[in-house]
Amino acid sequence: MSNGAHWIMARPSRVVVVSFAGFLALGTLILLLPVSRAGDDGSGAPFIVAIFTATGASCGALTIVDTATYWSTFGQVVILALIQLGGFGIMALASLLGLAVSRRMGLRWRLTAAEETQTVGLGDVRTVLTGVFKVTLVIEAVLALILTLRFWLGHDQSLGRALWHGVFHSISAFNNAGYALYTNNMVDFVDDPWIIIPIGLGCTLGALGFPVIFELMRRTPRRRWSLNTRMTLWGTAVMMLGGGVCVTIFEWSNPATMGELDLGGKLLAGFFQPATARTAGFNSIDYAQAHEETLLVTDIVMFVGGGSASTAGGIKVTTFFLLLFVILAEVRGDANVTIGDRRIDPRAQRQALTVALVGVAVVVAPTLVLMAMSDQSLSKVLFEVISAFGTVGASSGVTAELPAAGHLILIFLMFLGRVGSISLVSALALRDQYRAYEYPEGRPLIG
Numbered sequence: 467m468s469n470g471a472h473w474i475m476a477r478p479s480r481v482v483v484v485s486f487a488g489f490l491a492l493g494t495l496i497l498l499l500p501v502s503r504a505g506d507d508g509s510g511a512p513f514i515v516a517i518f519t520a521t522g523a524s525c526g527a528l529t530i531v532d533t534a535t536y537w538s539t540f541g542q543v544v545i546l547a548l549i550q551l552g553g554f555g556i557m558a559l560a561s562l563l564g565l566a567v568s569r570r571m572g573l574r575w576r577l578t579a580a581e582e583t584q585t586v587g588l589g590d591v592r593t594v595l596t597g598v599f600k601v602t603l604v605i606e607a608v609l610a611l612i613l614t615l616r617f618w619l620g621h622d623q624s625l626g627r628a629l630w631h632g633v634f635h636s637i638s639a640f641n642n643a644g645y646a647l648y649t650n651n652m653v654d655f656v657d658d659p660w661i662i663i664p665i666g667l668g669c670t671l672g673a674l675g676f677p678v679i680f681e682l683m684r685r686t687p688r689r690r691w692s693l694n695t696r697m698t699l700w701g702t703a704v705m706m707l708g709g710g711v712c713v714t715i716f717e718w719s720n721p722a723t724m725g726e727l728d729l730g731g732k733l734l735a736g737f738f739q740p741a742t743a744r745t746a747g748f749n750s751i752d753y754a755q756a757h758e759e760t761l762l763v764t765d766i767v768m769f770v771g772g773g774s775a776s777t778a779g780g781i782k783v784t785t786f787f788l789l790l791f792v793i794l795a796e797v798r799g800d801a802n803v804t805i806g807d808r809r810i811d812p813r814a815q816r817q818a819l820t821v822a823l824v825g826v827a828v829v830v831a832p833t834l835v836l837m838a839m840s841d842q843s844l845s846k847v848l849f850e851v852i853s854a855f856g857t858v859g860a861s862s863g864v865t866a867e868l869p870a871a872g873h874l875i876l877i878f879l880m881f882l883g884r885v886g887s888i889s890l891v892s893a894l895a896l897r898d899q900y901r902a903y904e905y906p907e908g909r910p911l912i913g
Contacts, residue, residue, distance in 0.1 A: 486524070486885050493520035493548045502541035511536075514870055519545065521877045524552035525884040526643040526746065526777065527857045528850070528876060530866045534647045545645060546634055552884075553641030553672070553777040554602060598676050601683075602640065609636035609668045616660040639668030642777045644747025644859035652738075656724075656750040657731035665748055666741040670706070673745040673772030674698060693808045694784060698773040701783035705767050709740025712763045722755035740767050745778035747859025753849070754863035761845050761862065768856040769825065779857030779883045781825045788818045828882065829855055832875050840868055854879035 497516040500508050511519075515531055522529045523545045531537075537545065614632030617623045623631065631647055638645045648654060655661040671679065678695045691699075714736025717724040724732045735750050739760075742748035744767040753761065771780015788805070792815055795803040803810040833851045837844060846862040853860050854876045865876065 483885055486881070489551070490517070490520050490524055490881070493524060493544065496544050497537075497541060502538060502544060504536060504538045504541070511541075514873055518873055518877055520548060521880050522859065523548035523643060523645060525857045525880040526552065526641055526779070527854055527859045527880040527883070528747075528861060528865050529645065529859070530873060532649050533645050534649050542634070542647065546637055549641050549643040549645060550637050553643070554598065594676075597680055601676065601679055605668065605671055606633075606636045606640050609639060609664050612664045613661065616658070616664075620658070620660060635665060636668060639665045639742075639746060639748065640672040640777070642669055642672045642746040642772065642779075642857070644742065644749075646748065650752070652748050652750040653752060656735050656738075657727055659734060662734055662738050662750060666738050669742045669744075669746040669748065670702070673776050673778035674702065675773030675776035675778075677775050678773055693805060694774065696806060697784045697787055701770075701787045702773065705744060705770060705783065706737070706741050709744065709763055709767045710737035713737075713739045713760050716757050716759040716763070717751065720755070720757060723751040723760075739764065743858060743860045744768060744770070745772040745776075745780070745856070745858060747853065747861075749860055752863075753860060756862075758845050761849050764860065765849060765852050768852045768858045768860065769829070771856050779855070781821050785818045785821050788815065789822055792818075825855070828879070832879055835875060836868065836872050839872055840864070842867070850876065851879060855883040857883045 494513075494517045496502060497520055498510050498513065500510040502516075503509065503511050510516075511531075515536075518528075518530050519537075521527070526549065533542065533545065610629075610632045612632075613635055614628045617631050618625055618628035621628075634645075634647055637643075644651075646652060652662065652665065675694075675698060677692075678698050681692060681695050714724075714732060717736065718732060719725050724735050727735060738748075738750050740763070743764050753764070769780055770786045771782055772778025774782050774784055788803075788810065791805050791810070792803050803815060829848075829851055833844070833848050836842070836847045836851065840847070842864045846864045849860070849862045850865050850868075852858075857880060865873075868876070
């Protein structure tokens, strides 16, 4: 193994951080060019706007300017490239980490992981990347075709404009970016199922994770689904159904969001929000006008996020529901945590707890800081912080009003939310050590 390869395998977490940071720097430099900004005065975007947009697009998160009017066509193409390469890049880096972890672990661990994923051979990164590329291309092409036809035939756009909007929103949806070429995002299409459903479906597929998509593509019988696939699918269904019901109930009579819609429009709007706000940030209602209860429900689904090895952020569905099973086992008095016909390794339980508690800490501290430097309410600041950490992009309308220091905090949160979880989990796995001795058992008082 070459020195470079050895350095990568020994320090994979650093590779993720350095690679993504370099990618964001390049995107920022391009967006700083005058050609990237709309207008005839020849001035480029301010540095804070360029770096915020580059980070938000690459991580699939927030923005502080209107993408539809602030950036030129060239700038929008750059943003689209950042969205696409950011989504694909995080999958490539996740594959690198998976290879590094599998090569550093013992044979028993590697065989168990291979049995669970049922995706590719041990260390077969090339097959993973090829599969990711093909799946991405096919799904985005199908979504782009549907959206293009709808924009063209249903909304009287020219074929060229409809094609550009179809391609842009399909890529933004599957990569869970939430960027739109409309000032009010998808609000104008709130009751159009030919726009809302494809975008919601694209966000959901991108948030499942490629191991799950690969397994479903092989038409594996449900009884033989891996534990990861079962937890991801069931967890996603619970989050989307529960979130959709809550949002629909809370906003049913709100005239500023869903109150003026008919029954079909209300149901479409109610279930679209958690399907996309959970991971992507598209919105067909104005969150600035939504009730506090809706913001809290959205906070929860954004914090949990999507599936592992997906384009979504958050602490991940499997992490959240694994902790629920840990609680259930403790309440029952079971010696082991079991999900279906599988006993969960205590190391996985500790890693899930670590990821969740670190996520809480990462959300709480910036929320306090942003509240201290602005006059915004807790609910709206918390919404922005979780949206940034979960790489969602949904906004209650206060991001643009924050000072420059607040924007820098959100930039750090978006970057951390994109690379932090996979880096943390891989670092925990690679640091796992065996000790030939144990200390005497202690039992502090709990509760």
